[in-house]
Amino acid sequence: xxxxxxxxxxxxxxxxxxxxxxxxxxxxxxxxxxxxxxxxxxxxxxxxxxxxxxxxxxxxxxxxxxxxxxxxxxxxxxxxxxxxxxxxxxxxxxxxxxxxxxxxxxxxxxxxxxxxxxxxxxxxxxxxxxxxxxxxxxxxxxxxxxxxxxxxxxxxxxxxxxxxxxxxxxxxxxxxxxxxxxxxxxxxxxxxxxxxxxxxxxxxxxxxxxxxxxxxxxxxxxxxxxxxxxxxxxxxxxxxxxxxxxxxxxxxxxx
Amino acid sequence: xxxxxxxxxxxxxxxxxxxxxxxxxxxxxxxxxxxxxxxxxxxxxxxxxxxxxxxxxxxxxxxxxxxxxxxxxxxxxxxxxxxxxxxxxxxxxxxxxxxxxxxxxxxxxxxxxxxxxxxxxxxxxxxxxxxxxxxxxxxxxxxxxxxxxxxxxxxxxxxxxxxxxxxxxxxxxxxxxxxxxxxxxxxxxxxxxxxxxxxxxxxxxxxxxxxxxxxxxxxxxxxxxxxxxxxxxxxxxxxxxxxxxxxxxxxxxxxxxxxxxxxxxxxxxxxxxxxxxx
Numbered sequence: 001x002x003x004x005x006x007x008x009x010x011x012x013x014x015x016x017x018x019x020x021x022x023x024x025x026x027x028x029x030x031x032x033x034x035x036x037x038x039x040x041x042x043x044x045x046x047x048x049x050x051x052x053x054x055x056x057x058x059x060x061x062x063x064x065x066x067x068x069x070x071x072x073x074x075x076x077x078x079x080x081x082x083x084x085x086x087x088x089x090x091x092x093x094x095x096x097x098x099x100x101x102x103x104x105x106x107x108x109x110x111x112x113x114x115x116x117x118x119x120x121x122x123x124x125x126x127x128x129x130x131x132x133x134x135x136x137x138x139x140x141x142x143x144x145x146x147x148x149x150x151x152x153x154x155x156x157x158x159x160x161x162x163x164x165x166x167x168x169x170x171x172x173x174x175x176x177x178x179x180x181x182x183x184x185x186x187x188x189x190x191x192x193x194x195x196x197x198x199x200x201x202x203x204x205x206x207x208x209x210x211x212x213x214x215x216x217x218x219x220x221x222x223x224x225x226x227x228x229x230x231x232x233x234x235x236x237x238x239x240x241x242x243x244x245x246x247x248x249x250x251x252x253x254x255x
Numbered sequence: 256x257x258x259x260x261x262x263x264x265x266x267x268x269x270x271x272x273x274x275x276x277x278x279x280x281x282x283x284x285x286x287x288x289x290x291x292x293x294x295x296x297x298x299x300x301x302x303x304x305x306x307x308x309x310x311x312x313x314x315x316x317x318x319x320x321x322x323x324x325x326x327x328x329x330x331x332x333x334x335x336x337x338x339x340x341x342x343x344x345x346x347x348x349x350x351x352x353x354x355x356x357x358x359x360x361x362x363x364x365x366x367x368x369x370x371x372x373x374x375x376x377x378x379x380x381x382x383x384x385x386x387x388x389x390x391x392x393x394x395x396x397x398x399x400x401x402x403x404x405x406x407x408x409x410x411x412x413x414x415x416x417x418x419x420x421x422x423x424x425x426x427x428x429x430x431x432x433x434x435x436x437x438x439x440x441x442x443x444x445x446x447x448x449x450x451x452x453x454x455x456x457x458x459x460x461x462x463x464x465x466x467x468x469x470x471x472x473x474x475x476x477x478x479x480x481x482x483x484x485x486x487x488x489x490x491x492x493x494x495x496x497x498x499x500x501x502x503x504x505x506x507x508x509x510x511x512x513x514x515x516x517x518x519x520x521x522x523x524x525x526x527x528x529x530x531x532x533x
Contacts, residue, residue, distance in 0.1 A: 039439040040410075142296070171295040171466065176509035176520035183519065198439065205511035205520070228513050243440040244513065 001160055001192040002028040002051075007060035009043065009050045020046045021058075022216045030159075033186065033193040035203035035210030037240065042213040044196045048162040052084050064160060080110055083153035087165035089145035093137040099123070099148050100133045103155060110156035122151040127181055143174035150181065154189075163195040167202060179205060200244040204228060212237040257284040258427055258460040259307070259345075262321040266302045266484075269314045277302045277315075279484035285428065289454065289461040291475035291492060293468055295506075299484040300464045304430045307462075308345055309337055325427065343373040346421040348450075350433040352413030356405035363401030366420045373424040388419040392449050411442035418450055422457075429454060432464045447474055468495060468506060480506075483530035502529050 009021040021043040028034040036044040049055040051062055053074050062069040064082055086092040093102060103122055107115045120130050126147040137145055146166065153161055166182070167175040183206065185191060197203045203210050204227050212220045212234065220234040232238050266278040278299040283290070294300045306317045309329070322329045324344060332340065341347075349355050357365055366385040367378065374381075382401075389397035392415040405413060414434060421429060431450065435443040451474060454461045465471050471478055472495040480488040480503050488500040498504060505523035 039441065172468070172506055173295065173509045173523035176511075177522050179511065180519055180522065201511040201513050204513045205516065224516075228516065239441060241513075243444060 001030040003063040005061040009046050009055050009058040024218050026211050031190050033207040035207035036196045038213035043216040044213050045164050048164050080156040082160045083158040084162040085153050085166050088169050089149050092149050098134050098136050106152050106155040126151045142170050160192045257286045259285040260323045264319040266306050267316050281486050285460045287458050289475040291463045291471035291478040293471050294481035298481040300481050301432050304432050304464050343424045344426050345428040346426040347430040348417050348421050348434045351437045352417050358405050362403050362416050369420045370423045388423050392419045411438050414446050428460045430462045
């Protein structure tokens with residue numbers, strides 16, 4: 001579904017040139033969920049942004065469903081097939097557009113018909129009732145906003161969703177709801193996910209394989225079984241795993 | 256004697272849609288211990304911390320039967336006297352160093368200011384204290400960091416600078432409101448263990464406000480769990496995972512865990528009775 005080969009991403013030029021991603025390569029099969037983990041500044045979100053065209057300075061080869069993605073032009077078919085969900089639902093929805101406007105505009109851009117019927121359907125798909133249709137973002141909670149953002153991403157009936165820390169701005173109980181929703185949608189629609197997160201437990205819950213990134217490079221690829229058993233080889237992955245299971249360990253000791 | 260006693264604390268806001276009660280009559284006391292306050296957004300945990308220091312701005316109103324610091328009633332103090340309490344006797348570290356540090360003042364000047372505001376001492380002595388303090392929070396090159404501006408340091412370093420600044424007047428109580436939520440996991444542990452060590456060495460009381468149950472259970476002695484402005488449960492931090500209240504249990508079960516994978520995460524079914532009881 002997605003193939004990234006030798007991707008470099010940089011920002012700035014001359015004295016301000018920064019290499020954000022260096023030589024990243026990975027492959028995600030159809031229906032698979034793949035995680036990118038690492039700390040702030042490791043380049044994990046930048047990879048998603050380069051794929052969707054939000055970080056224009058990149059080189060390397062990217063293919064979606066066997067078709068190459070070019071650096072400076074993406075056609076309508078690409079955006080129909082690939083959509084992104086951002087970290088902060090407070091920033092990713094236009095504050096003065098109602099939910100109805102956000103969704104119907106997106107549907108129109110994707111060239112969909114029967115918009116009046118599709119909007120309530122989209123809302124239902126993400127677990128929001130019809131009463132949310134004419135609300136504005138400030139009238140919604142963080143979890144409801146993230147559901148609207150997911151509905152917007154689903155509007156063009158994409159095959160590949162790029163999820164950039166989709167739950168890190170949310171409370172844990174709301175995080176659980178959104179993670180369940182993402183798992184349901186994947187099951188119903190056979191979606192492929194690439195999820196960026198700093199939370200290994202979240203990635204371990206949703207993804208089958210993951211790449212650990214440090215300072216712009218992929219340092220290790222793991223499958224979820226290796227992750228759970230702590231069978232990482234790179235010292236950095238080991239440190240990340242150690243930092244995120246210590247909480248679980250106290251839980252187990254207490255049980 | 257306990258360091259801090261809070262009885263029946265209430266924080267309310269008058270809005271156009273009526274009165275919103277953020278904190279609804281909570282009582283607790285703090286000794287020389289690390290007390291965690293956990294809850295979700297809107298549970299009133301941050302407001303509790305702010306109300307103690309009288310940092311709730313109008314239209315917010317703070318009422319309490321008693322807020323006593325080492326036996327002294329804080330509510331009877333005027334604003335001038337309250338200013339002597341803040342920083343000197345109770346200080347507070349907030350979530351994001353980007354917003355808490357003065358961007359146009361060097362780190363050194365800010366830390367020295369925090370010290371000189373409360374101590375009659377020379378600038379030379381203040382400088383020496385500031386350097387010591389930066390060393391105490393494990394900053395490798397304190398001379399260089401003293402001259403740096405906040406935008407020139409990383410988030411983890413910024414938060415350690417905040418801790419240094421808050422501890423330099425040697426307060427009795429430190430209120431830390433999500434002190435590490437803006438930081439990466441590896442840096443998080445480091446900052447917490449530094450804070451923990453300093454609090455312990457000085458025999459201070461710590462109020463650690465966080466949404467992160469695991470972090471609180473590791474770093475505190477006792478935990479208050481807040482829901483809708485009330486304390487629904489108090490327990491030993493080490494035994495947080497044996498908590499009984501359905502809200503606490505629900506929060507614990509909604510966390511994905513690497514060591515116990517599940518196909519679906521448990522979703523918290525909120526019972527209106529939780530907001531009433533407690």
